[in-house]
Amino acid sequence: MFKTNKAQLLRIFLGENDKIGPITVYEKIVVSARENKLAGATVYRGIMGFGGNSLIHTSKILRLSEDLPLVIEIVDTEDKIQNFLPVLDDILDKANCGGLVTLEQATIIKHFTTK
Numbered sequence: 206m207f208k209t210n211k212a213q214l215l216r217i218f219l220g221e222n223d224k225i226g227p228i229t230v231y232e233k234i235v236v237s238a239r240e241n242k243l244a245g246a247t248v249y250r251g252i253m254g255f256g257g258n259s260l261i262h263t264s265k266i267l268r269l270s271e272d273l274p275l276v277i278e279i280v281d282t283e284d285k286i287q288n289f290l291p292v293l294d295d296i297l298d299k300a301n302c303g304g305l306v307t308l309e310q311a312t313i314i315k316h317f318t319t320k
Contacts, residue, residue, distance in 0.1 A: 207314045207315055209312050209313065209314055210282075210312070210313040210316075211282075211283065211310070211311075211312060211313075212280050212281060212282055212283070212286075212310075212311040212312065212313045213280070213281065213282070213283045213286040213287075213308055213309070213310060213311060214278060214279075214280050214308070214309050214310075214311040215278070215279040215280075215281075215286050215289070215290075215293075215306070215307075215308055216276060216277070216278050216279075216306070216307045216308075216309075217234060217276065217277040217278075217279075217293070217304065217305075217306050218256070218274065218275070218276055218304050218305040218306075218307075219231065219274075219275055219277075219302055219303070219304035219305075220256075220272045220273070220274060220275065220302065220303075220304075221250065221272055221273050221274075221275050222272040223300050223302035223304070224300065225296070225299045225300050230296065230297070230300045230302060231248050231275050231277055233296050233300075234246070234277055234293065234296055235248060235277065237289075237292050237293075237296060238279055238289065241285070241288070241289050241292060242285070243279055243281045243285055243286075243289060244279075244280060244281040244285075244316075245279070245280070246277060246278070246279045247277070247278050247279075248275055248276070248277050249275065249276045249277075249278070250273055250274075250275055251273055251274035251275065251276065252273070253274075254273075254274035255274075256274070256303055256304070256305070280311055280313070286308070293306065
């Protein structure tokens with residue numbers, strides 16, 4: 206039987222071309238998550254999507270987009286996620302980009318680690 210632990214899932218939606226100077230916002234978020242000792246972060250690149258401006262971004266050959274949608278997911282304890290939120294807020298303020306941040310309760314069923 207698995208031992209379960211309560212956690213939070215932080216999900217950030219943004220565009221792959223969102224930047225702070227020369228650094229992409231997704232890179233800045235992942236590096237900051239690591240510096241804040243969060244359990245891990247994963248960036249997913251979408252093949253199609255739209256945001257608040259209703260502009261469709263797609264990877265289709267006939268309509269190449271250089272700004273595909275990205276989703277960053279970070280799962281950790283509630284305390285660690287809550288402590289990271291001001292860092293994330295600062296990054297997104299500096300980027301001045303559109304996007305969406307969601308937070309939901311999660312249950313960690315099994316945490317795999319490398320040896």
